Amino acid sequence: MQWETVIGLEVHSQLSTRTKIFSGASTAFGAAPNTQACAVDIALPGVLPVLNRGAVERAIRFGLAIGARLNRNNVFDRKNYFYPDLPKGYQISQLALPIVEAGELTVQLGEGDKAVEKTIRITRAHLEEDAGKSLHEDFHGEDGRPLSGIDLNRAGTPLLEIVSEPDMRSAKEAVAYARALHTLVTWIGICDGNMQEGSFRVDANVSVRPKGQAEYGTRREIKNLNSFKFLEQAINYEVRWQIEQIEDGHRIVQATVLFDPDSGETRMMRSKEDAHDYRYFPDPDLLPVKLDEDWIEQVRAGLPELPRQKQARYVSELGLSAYDASVLTSSKWSADYFEAMLAPAGVGQAKACANWVTGGLAAFLNQMDYGPDLCPVTPQQAAGVVKRVADGTINGKIAKEIFDALWKGEGADADGIIEARGLKQVSDSGAIVAIIDEVMAANTKSVEEFRSGKEKAFNALVGQVMKASKGKANPAQVNELLRARLTA
Amino acid sequence: MTDTIVSLSVLLATGQASSVELCQDYLGRIAQLNPLLNAFVTVNTDQTLLDAAAADARRAAGDIGPLTGVPIAHKDIFCAEGWLTTCGSKMLSNFVSPYDAHVIGQFKAAGMPCLGKTNMDEFAMGSSNETSYFGPVKNPWDTRRVPGGSSGGSAAAVAGRLCPGATGTDTGGSIRQPAALTGITGLKPTYGVVSRYGMIAFASSLDQAGPMAQTAEDCAWLLNVMAGHDPRDSTSLERDKEDYACDLASPLAGLKVGLPREFFGAGLTGDTARAVEAAVAQLQKLGARIVDIGLPNSKLSVAAYYVLAPAEASSNLSRFDGVRYGYRTPEYGDLAEMYEKTRAEGFGPEVKRRIMIGAYVLSHGYYDAYYLQAQKLRRLIAQDFVEAFKECDVILGPTAPTTAFKLGEKTADPVQMYLSDIYTIAVNLAGLPGMSLPCGFDAQGLPIGMQLIGNYFAEARMLNVAHQYQLATDWHTRAPLLEV
8 A cells, every 4th residue: 555644843933032922031041940030930929921022023024934824913822731840830822813824835845956846834823932841860859869850941931833734745845844944933033943952843743644545644743853853763753653553453543752862763652532621711911912014014124035035036146056046045144154255256256156155165064063153264255265266366276275274264364375375376378388398208108198099198197287286277278288288 | 096098197297196106006906906807817017117117217308108107908919028928828828929019019119018918718719708728807897797808808907997908809899898898998990900910810800909998088099009000910001190089079960870770679678778779869969860770781790700710710820739839738649649639738618619610611612611601791791881881970889789797607608609799790890990888887787888880990080979978978987896
């Protein structure tokens, strides 16, 4: 039997406000436990929530970026359940009237010529507060007895929960969508996207059905995936498991499962029968949130050019390939870097700048294993190198050496390094001819081979000439002059 | 000790008394009579006298407001920094608040010393003050009887002259009903006029704090201190500061007083009916015109209220879980048992009853039939008042169906107890201001209260009507004989 996978994602994106969604406490990550929990966050008797407009503004931003409907009147509800890291005994969320409904995100699947586009529908995005954290490991009481601790620093951190339709048909599609969403929320500046710190967490609803069947199969929800790798692994495992179960004659039971990265397996957390009755009702402490048109237009005016708009413009205005354009716009940082290079380098160098950002720079960053914000080479420095290649001062090989020097902090700019190291390209034909003659004299065997018809020997001789010039000879000139001397 | 707040402020202004002297007098009376009335949960003589000395120092420095130095008592539902704040519950019997409620902060800023925290029904759930973990409050007019509730401690303290005024809160009648049963004046403002920040929540969409005192004039001055926008409460209304005492002297000529047919029907009998009718006649004498009005949906208010208030309460009281503060059961095996035993032992039966009702009406499959239906009724009830206020300026009726009943008389029958608030609850559902003031006594010498209901933000007008009535009558000046 042929099976089809159906996936919908729920993404919890932490909004980048300085303070919490309903209190004035800081949202900064990594503080000592409970030092960023104020009276409201620890739910003292009598305290009340006050909505942070910054969180609402970020949700509006998101809604506009995915072409969604913004509910002019949206409502906070209470989701009631008991847990020690949920201080009020309820989470303030949005159920019936979320702020954002019915948007979409188009993602690119595959690479190069085989790339296709797919539009994933986004059902809704709603504002809610995060819970605190229970610390079960390495926590001891004064008598040394193992205890559970509660850290409420995270309690009240603003989240935007973004819920997709079950529009994805493979783990790869789910990852592509999650990546595109990650790019978007960081791009529009509503989330720092730091997955290690839990700023972007994914729940995947996964089911399978016989190919061609219209109804969905029973789904299981994989909770709290905090990397794209785990998302892919977890879905693939879950799909195999579900198919096996059905083929073995079992029925899938609706459940919530956790992914264990060590074993690569999912395991059941709770079944539907254990599900809470959250007893949702509108929070009487908060007024309905009214979005007026002026506010929405103000937010719209502040939106940056979005990834897909930029991508299209890079192709149509700068003549880049669709692939280069999509890689450049896969993060705000790389697009910004590219554009900052383009300004001094000139539009004519778009392809060269793109090559650096998608090639050399990406490789450098990968190798160093640190975030792009720590990149030691500024776009202006990089543009300086590209410019010198364009005007013939250096060749591509020397350019790599200069990038390397800039990366290591061995010079302030391309021109300084070229000067200090004498890397200027030799384009003086007299000097090149002198080197050619030396090389020909020292490599009589290769010269004879070439003259007897072995074209391969030519490349060997070019290599020798370049080497003798310490890479500085203009390669085009070397080619031309060498061939002339050999055939003279 | 029958001084009103206004008269005490005159004594202070003219140097005939210091705040320390006034506080010492009241603290002495509390020490003498509280064992009998059980009106206070906490008294902190040292702190009160420190507050009083600070108020006297402010007066000496010329840094004063109209009520600086006048002492006041606070219902134990308001968080007050450094004070035990119990809400009448075992659950918070060890909770010392680390912060001030907005209302407490307002009285501190006004320089008004706190005489103590007054007893109340547990989490404000009750109409007789018998659900308090700290024992029932006794009615100063007859200590075998209840003072009403839930602000019964504040009411008994004012009626017994243990304090000149007190704060209360009113979710379904908790200021007005005890005011009626103890012969004092109490006002529940329009929802949103007084910040709820720091006031321990019972039913957030209904709770509202207000003043309780001997006279309408005193209530006006206290409301001036309490009212005002507070950004920490999202339901606090952004309005210009109002002087609630400015209209007190206006004559009542031309005033249109609406009498709801539904409030004068079969349920209202005997002395209460006669007293309220006499009050109507008195207002007519003062120039008021009587208008017959209808509040056809008000009969549904008790039913709607006992869905909505418990629903909100069940959620509001979830934070009392033994994890971070308050009572925690001493022995437990795991988390679930800790929750269960803490809440089973920490809450009294009435609170548990309401949490269960609330959880039930919000649960899956019942929400539409109960909660949503009750919200619809709430809108209908509010709409009745909108129509009524097209015909009249204030609405007048009884505050409570009976005078003070005996301790234990209604504890076995929750529904009978709930009906104590039959005339007051609709006002909370509509978010309107309401007040109770004394209008006579029954054959047993127990006070009778009448209720005035105003349109939104009509507090000043209501206080004007009540003040003019009190200038013409002396019911409010009568005090119980209380000697040990």
